Amino acid sequence: MKRLLLIITTLALALFSVSAFAAGGVVKGPNEIAPDRYVYYPGTEVLDKDEVRVIACGTGMPDQRRGQASACFVFEFGNGEKMIFDIGSGSMRNINSLMIPAEYLTKVFISHLHTDHWADLNALWAGGWTAGRPVPLEVWGPSGQTPEMGTAYAIDGFMRAFNWDYQTRAFKITPGPGSITVHEFDYKAVNEIIYDKNGIVVRSIPAIHAGDGPVSFIIEYAGMKLVFGGDSSPNKWFVKHAKGANFVIHEAFATPEFFAKDYGMPPQLAWRACCEFHTSGPSFGKIMSEINPRHAVAYHTMEEAHQELLLRIRSTYDGPLSIAMDMMVWNITKDGVKERMAVSPDRASGVPGPTRQPPPEKGRPNPMSDFIKEGEWGPGFNAQNEMLDEHAEKYKLQEQDWRKAKPWYQPSK
Numbered sequence: 001m002k003r004l005l006l007i008i009t010t011l012a013l014a015l016f017s018v019s020a021f022a023a024g025g026v027v028k029g030p031n032e033i034a035p036d037r038y039v040y041y042p043g044t045e046v047l048d049k050d051e052v053r054v055i056a057c058g059t060g061m062p063d064q065r066r067g068q069a070s071a072c073f074v075f076e077f078g079n080g081e082k083m084i085f086d087i088g089s090g091s092m093r094n095i096n097s098l099m100i101p102a103e104y105l106t107k108v109f110i111s112h113l114h115t116d117h118w119a120d121l122n123a124l125w126a127g128g129w130t131a132g133r134p135v136p137l138e139v140w141g142p143s144g145q146t147p148e149m150g151t152a153y154a155i156d157g158f159m160r161a162f163n164w165d166y167q168t169r170a171f172k173i174t175p176g177p178g179s180i181t182v183h184e185f186d187y188k189a190v191n192e193i194i195y196d197k198n199g200i201v202v203r204s205i206p207a208i209h210a211g212d213g214p215v216s217f218i219i220e221y222a223g224m225k226l227v228f229g230g231d232s233s234p235n236k237w238f239v240k241h242a243k244g245a246n247f248v249i250h251e252a253f254a255t256p257e258f259f260a261k262d263y264g265m266p267p268q269l270a271w272r273a274c275c276e277f278h279t280s281g282p283s284f285g286k287i288m289s290e291i292n293p294r295h296a297v298a299y300h301t302m303e304e305a306h307q308e309l310l311l312r313i314r315s316t317y318d319g320p321l322s323i324a325m326d327m328m329v330w331n332i333t334k335d336g337v338k339e340r341m342a343v344s345p346d347r348a349s350g351v352p353g354p355t356r357q358p359p360p361e362k363g364r365p366n367p368m369s370d371f372i373k374e375g376e377w378g379p380g381f382n383a384q385n386e387m388l389d390e391h392a393e394k395y396k397l398q399e400q401d402w403r404k405a406k407p408w409y410q411p412s413k
């Protein structure tokens, strides 16, 4: 009986301490606001100076799904800085739902050049441009064994592939926001600083994944250490340099059986994919037990495999843990980590910030030939004159009336 009582007391205490940590307040009356207990509503919370908010904008596999994008984590710092760590396929839809003005989303850190870690750069680049970003993007990424395997080469190729997009938007909108500044750093750098500004330091360590080049990032801010691990199998650099960090994100793959059965992978590939060039649940747990972070985050697994993954991780690790889903949010301070889910609109477009894009560049050659221009059908254009006259009146645009140069223009009376 005594023993039973002890167990009950211990259980009650444990429950109490869990709920006390998760609570975040009570509803103070029948006509009062509920506390931010489970939910983060983007754009409604100002960070403390020494606080970091991390939002998982992609946690899945290369074959992105409607319900789960590929790797992407947005870091928001109490000093106002924002950084995107990986921007995998499909993740831009989640980033946009955070309603952060495009002018604040200019810094992208790429762990490696697999598409599930950087393919939505195109959506940030062109989408942010049309959503009013006034400045270029900046990309930090690793070198490779040869120049053709590095980030600078990839961005150069990106600009070539999207040249038509670039030239047409540069003429119609303004060219500045369409360029990308690349900061390529040595993938072999061990804990060397690749970014140091406004109290934020980012370091790089090598990762082991499919070929030379992949890295993981260590972020230092307000006396805290946060780690974003890109794809990697267990490696000595991570275990050494992520040690004791406040917040550690690392991949954790589903079991080989899951890949063979549910994913349709040939079994010979399934047990290499999870466990040779990626990190499995038991290996993830082993790493976390070794580095003992204040909070560990696993990602890069389909949600339907999470239950099994949790059991596998728990076979080697019993510390604080989240298995990340898209739109999971963590607020990190020296005192601890608070986990919530973001509740955000499906249809948010880029929210404007305070800075206006400059006007089109004077004297820039028009990428449209006379042959195409002469195909403009006047009656179709003139049909909208009343609407455009109202717009010109409202915004005082009479001086800039683009219709005056058109041979078909017939002003309405």
Ligand SMILES: [Zn+2]
Pocket (backbone or CB within 6 Å): 112, 114, 209, 231
């Ligand atoms: Zn990869």
Ligand SMILES: [Zn+2]
Pocket (backbone or CB within 6 Å): 062, 071, 114, 116, 117, 231, 300
């Ligand atoms: Zn990946």
